[in-house]
Amino acid sequence: MMETINIILEGLPTLLKGMGVTIEVTVISLILAMFIGLVLGVFSITKSKILRTIATAFVDIIRGTPLLVQILFIYFGLPSVLDINLTAFSAGVIAITVNAAAYLVEIFRAGINSIDDGQMEAGRTIGFSYSQTMRLIILPQAIRRMIPAFVNQFIVSIKDTSLLSAIGLAELTLAGQSIYAVNFRAFEILFAVGVLYFVIIYSLSLFSRWLERRLDVA
């Protein structure tokens, strides 16, 4: 028992550093993904056929291919044809962003659609433009309803970052691998890795429950 604890304690600084990278990639990606998801989500419900096609094509392509392939494609595939040099970190952020965005588009679209048409009409008849009505009336209501779905996607994205170990990003999973590759204590180290993921994800769940309760006014 003491030995197990010692092994974990020895690995902990490396694991915590990996956990920091995991959180960093996730937070940056999700902020970007929320923005892209909102824009494309609004595209997907406009009257413009071009905008709707852009949104649908993006969603279909990203959802129709495995994330690991997307990660490898962005890190190894793109630089081999384009004249760019991506770090594992930026490639990881791009992959997780794009992937999360595709699912968030659907969440935004469904959330906005769930608001009664009468709300848009009421806003427009007061004299608000389409975008003002969206911003002041539709989105504040829709986003409240979307919180559980957002959190669900955030959790999926946190877990997805472990795939970034495949391109050598020293996030939590790879940090664990690098330790047991040396000390051969896979059981203890992977157990610790699991606990740390759980801590991140469980804190997020608690936060979202608190947020839902706070916003539960109307």
Place this chain on the structure above:
Amino acid sequence: MKMIEVNNLKKSFGKLEVLKDINMDVNSQEVVCVIGPSGSGKSTLLRCINLLEEPTGGDIFIEGDNLTAPKTNINELRQRLGMVFQQFNLFPHMTVMENVILGPKRLKGKSQSEAKEIGTQLLDKVGLVDKTDVYPDKLSGGQKQRVAMARALAMEPHIMLFDEPTSALDPEMVGEVLQVMKDLAEEGMTMTIVTHEMGFAKEVADRVIFMDEGFIVEQGTPDELFNNPQNERTQAFLSKVL
């Protein structure tokens, strides 16, 4: 100048022709009630007048401004046209006061305190000052509709449009809503009201329009239309509802 002028208005949804050559005017301070069977196109007519529906043909002028002309700023024009819906359509995430002052604050550049002053005045007018900080889901149907009227009036519209404002209400709440509309009519508001309340139309309307199957079949003073209808479709409709 006419407040509303509708010329040869046509509206189709796909193959379904809902409005077939509608011509009507509304004068300043005039109260016009539109009656007719369900599905005759009354809501569609009202919704075309503030461009919630795009007309398929014809022209609509609001205070002389062509509604569908490319240079018309529809958002500015709609500020002059208050609209009250059957289903109230209050903003559920805002308090009663916030519902009423959103427009004045965001579109008329009123400060919070100016807007609140307007809001309090209007809520007083509709008898709901005590509900200022309540959310809509705590209100009865009649109260919701009165808030919806205060919200529309807060934009200081020149014309008010009502689409069956009492049809979703329990019978005991109809009176309080009609009373507010009567008060408005007495103050000289120009109003176009789609309604099933024949008693109200008789009492308050300057003119009654009877619509059926996408046409204006007959119109006249309440006395002419209700007591001496000329068209047999009007007669048949009235014999059912009166």
